[in-house]
Amino acid sequence: MKKMIIASTSTIHGSRYLEYLLPTLAVFFKNVKTILFIPYARPSGISYDDYTKIAKKAFIKINIDVKGIHEFKKPKDAIEKAEAIFTGGGNTFELVNQLYKNNLISTLKEVLEKGTPYLGTSAGSNICGINMKNTNDMPIVYPPSFTTLGCIPFNINAHYLDPIHGSTHMGETRATRIKEFHIFNETPVLGLREGSWLEVLNNKVILNGKLTARLFLQNNDAVELESGVEVRL
Amino acid sequence: MKKMIIASTSTIHGSRYLEYLLPTLAVFFKNVKTILFIPYARPSGISYDDYTKIAKKAFIKINIDVKGIHEFKKPKDAIEKAEAIFTGGGNTFELVNQLYKNNLISTLKEVLEKGTPYLGTSAGSNICGINMKNTNDMPIVYPPSFTTLGCIPFNINAHYLDPIHGSTHMGETRATRIKEFHIFNETPVLGLREGSWLEVLNNKVILNGKLTARLFLQNNDAVELESGVEVRL
Numbered sequence: 001m002k003k004m005i006i007a008s009t010s011t012i013h014g015s016r017y018l019e020y021l022l023p024t025l026a027v028f029f030k031n032v033k034t035i036l037f038i039p040y041a042r043p044s045g046i047s048y049d050d051y052t053k054i055a056k057k058a059f060i061k062i063n064i065d066v067k068g069i070h071e072f073k074k075p076k077d078a079i080e081k082a083e084a085i086f087t088g089g090g091n092t093f094e095l096v097n098q099l100y101k102n103n104l105i106s107t108l109k110e111v112l113e114k115g116t117p118y119l120g121t122s123a124g125s126n127i128c129g130i131n132m133k134n135t136n137d138m139p140i141v142y143p144p145s146f147t148t149l150g151c152i153p154f155n156i157n158a159h160y161l162d163p164i165h166g167s168t169h170m171g172e173t174r175a176t177r178i179k180e181f182h183i184f185n186e187t188p189v190l191g192l193r194e195g196s197w198l199e200v201l202n203n204k205v206i207l208n209g210k211l212t213a214r215l216f217l218q219n220n221d222a223v224e225l226e227s228g229v230e231v232r233l
Numbered sequence: 234m235k236k237m238i239i240a241s242t243s244t245i246h247g248s249r250y251l252e253y254l255l256p257t258l259a260v261f262f263k264n265v266k267t268i269l270f271i272p273y274a275r276p277s278g279i280s281y282d283d284y285t286k287i288a289k290k291a292f293i294k295i296n297i298d299v300k301g302i303h304e305f306k307k308p309k310d311a312i313e314k315a316e317a318i319f320t321g322g323g324n325t326f327e328l329v330n331q332l333y334k335n336n337l338i339s340t341l342k343e344v345l346e347k348g349t350p351y352l353g354t355s356a357g358s359n360i361c362g363i364n365m366k367n368t369n370d371m372p373i374v375y376p377p378s379f380t381t382l383g384c385i386p387f388n389i390n391a392h393y394l395d396p397i398h399g400s401t402h403m404g405e406t407r408a409t410r411i412k413e414f415h416i417f418n419e420t421p422v423l424g425l426r427e428g429s430w431l432e433v434l435n436n437k438v439i440l441n442g443k444l445t446a447r448l449f450l451q452n453n454d455a456v457e458l459e460s461g462v463e464v465r466l
Contacts, residue, residue: 045416
């Protein structure tokens with residue numbers, strides 16, 4: 001019985017860390033006293049301690065304590081025993097690298113499949129898909145594999161951005177990058193805009209937030225999904 | 234005696250493929266009759282044939298013929314015998330993947346070190362650095378390694394973009410991504426804006442084009458390099 005929130009971003013413009021999600025999280029994590037935080041993605045390279053403090057400061061507002069996985073001698077045990085788990089954003093390559101280095105991929109997948117409540121934001125959401133091949137991050141480290149948790153049957157493109165009309169920049173748009181992905185891969189990709197999140201209850205995946213999301217399928221035109229609908233492939 | 238042009242982009246806004254570079258290329262490739270084209274990066278997933286046609290159409294204007302490396306039975310021989318080489322842009326992960334699959338990395342490095350004239354644009358420029366860890370591309374395939382040619386003693390960030398003042402998007406800026414890179418790596422990174430290129434003559438690397446370039450060093454503030462100056466680390 002999976003129970004997950006998979007969010008495009010931790011922070012929306014003009015609002016504090018996790019602020020827009022807190023009302024949802026207060027209900028979602030009802031009765032949870034302590035969340036295990038996975039800070040491996042290190043946004044801007046901040047330390048695990050500093051990152052954990054940021055998460056703590058947000059969750060204290062809904063009376064939940066946060067402990068960083070790096071505070072435990074055996075991170076595998078920490079995951080197995082966690083009441084709930086939150087993986088924060090940052091660099092997906094480094095996050096996946098550390099999950100492999102600490103031999104945590106299969107353990108994390110197991111507890112999520114069994115129902116440990118999970119929150120992912122940005123990089124922490126990318127790892128919920130089949131693989132991390134639709135991250136926007138820079139490949140600053142070489143992880144042993146791009147395969148991730150596969151808790152949902154598609155990949156996430158977090159912080160999805162529509163092509164900017166009239167842009168003079170010649171770098172690829174997000175849609176072009178995903179099109180290139182589909183030359184080599186069959187896996188569907190969901191472009192989640194900032195402020196959107198998925199709520200996963202067992203095998204049901206519901207889109208939440210104010211915006212639509214863009215679903216890219218191999219050999220098909222992309223489609224816009226309305227908020228509130230189930231993501232069906 | 235290296236002789237290379239390492240360009241941020243093939244195309245600047247409002248101009249045709251390679252058009253802004255053709256006057257430079259006419260001089261740089263003087264006496265060259267045929268260029269070997271490496272189309273492995275497949276922008277938007279186009280075929281090797283179609284991509285080679287695009288390169289051919291540009292080079293014919295300066296009376297140079299283009300042959301795709303995929304037209305040869307032995308790509309290694311093709312590189313060894315080439316009068317000159319051009320690697321086009323697209324997806325750096327797939328480009329590097331194919332270079333490894335075809336066992337071409339060391340051969341390409343050797344001929345470039347010996348002086349075969351080389352043009353790279355975008356992904357074709359990224360591979361000239363120590364590794365591909367500063368590409369902006371999506372990791373749509375998993376290459377056997379991120380290590381690249383190392384013909385210059387730093388990495389390239391092609392299509393370098395300055396932070397957009399007043400942006401409401403919460404995804405990382407290019408500068409933040411490079412800062413994250415320098416948490417884990419010492420290699421200097423040169424942010425090459427569109428329209429800029431490097432001319433490499435043996436171990437001398439000169440910045441060309443109208444714009445400045447941004448040099449990022451570990452544990453130091455980034456500096457702007459003026460066009461016309463030598464890139465010294």
